[in-house]
Amino acid sequence: MELKTTDWSGLHAPTLDDIEAMASKALAELPEPFKSLAADVTCSVAEFAEDDILEGFGMESPFELMGLFSGIGLTEDGAVPQTGQLPNTVYLYRRAILDYWAEHDDNTLGEIVTHVLIHELGHHFGFSDEDMEALEAAADAEERL
Numbered sequence: 001m002e003l004k005t006t007d008w009s010g011l012h013a014p015t016l017d018d019i020e021a022m023a024s025k026a027l028a029e030l031p032e033p034f035k036s037l038a039a040d041v042t043c044s045v046a047e048f049a050e051d052d053i054l055e056g057f058g059m060e061s062p063f064e065l066m067g068l069f070s071g072i073g074l075t076e077d078g079a080v081p082q083t084g085q086l087p088n089t090v091y092l093y094r095r096a097i098l099d100y101w102a103e104h105d106d107n108t109l110g111e112i113v114t115h116v117l118i119h120e121l122g123h124h125f126g127f128s129d130e131d132m133e134a135l136e137a138a139a140d141a142e143e144r145l
Contacts (some may be wrong), residue, residue: 016046019092048093062095
């Protein structure tokens with residue numbers, strides 16, 4: 001049996017721009033009507049979440065948060081922007097995503113970026129974390145059938 005190895009000596013960790021490109025691709029591939037409903041949501045990639053955001057969630061480590069939705073979701077009158085309102089934004093946190101990827105070899109980096117992006121877009125559509133966990137569990141159960 002031949003052991004396949006990759007020569008990692010010339011490879012570098014994906015950059016902020018690489019993660020942003022993966023997220024842009026995932027946004028472009030969203031099915032309708034989600035694609036249209038998310039058209040005004042911007043995506044931003046940073047190394048880590050800001051300390052005040054982590055504190056607000058009671059998190060001690062910046063590696064605990066891979067993404068965040070910021071703004072007013074569609075179910076909260078977010079469909080009609082108000083003057084001075086910042087755009088709805090999904091933040092992806094590169095280092096937390098890479099750390100998760102390194103610890104979980106059952107998903108590709110692109111799959112993880114897409115999952116985090118879609119999870120955060122779920123908040124834009126008005127879903128809570130509990131709602132999304134239930135949807136994911138139902139999808140996993142259906143996939144096993």
